[in-house]
Amino acid sequence: MVGAGVAGLILGVGTVTLVTDPPGRILVGLAAVGLLVFAVMSWRARPKLAIIDGSLVYRGWWRTRQLGRSDIRLIRITEFRRIGRKVRLLEIDTADDRLLVLSRWDLGADPLQVLDSLTEAGFAADRP
Structure with missing residues (x-):
């Protein structure tokens, strides 16, 4: 950059x-x-994701969106092989049927570390 x-x-x-x-x-x-x-x-x-005042803030190219715990259905990691290496993506499924897909480039850190941080903050807990 x-x-x-x-x-x-x-x-x-x-x-x-x-x-x-x-x-x-x-x-x-x-x-x-x-x-x-x-x-x-x-x-x-970059970075597109931050935890501010108890809500998850997603920053896109033109606007910023705040997600509360009730706005998030599921947060998960997907892994696949691409050009001979393993690629991880962080997927955030929101209550309004939007899927946010964030790569290491978008997050500025390893998606597993970000998932751990989101779990500690209470965003990635299992939901019924």
């Missing part, structure tokens, strides 16, 4: 200094803008 921002800034400088190559200037400028947008949006979106 920080690397993408730094690379975007370097490409931005390259856009300004490539005076003799207009097509290259446009391509480098587009790459710079893309990297900077990616860096800013990644910074905004």
Whole structure:
């Protein structure tokens, strides 16, 4: 994320200094803008999950949503193999039939550790 921002800034400088190559200037400028947008949006979106004042706060790209214990039906870990390695996802099933799927990238930590923290806070307890 920080690397993408730094690379975007370097490409931005390259856009300004490539005076003799207009097509290259446009391509480098587009790459710079893309990297900077990616860096800013990644910074905004992570981490997506936090426990604040007894409620679970889920932050998406554009809005933030608060979930109380009664709003959560089930929290579980799913594991599968992908490109030769094991991938874990944290799934949160809400009472209004929404499924939030969060990866390690989204959480900023291992999903198992996040599940342990949610269990300690009383969010991932078994529900009838």
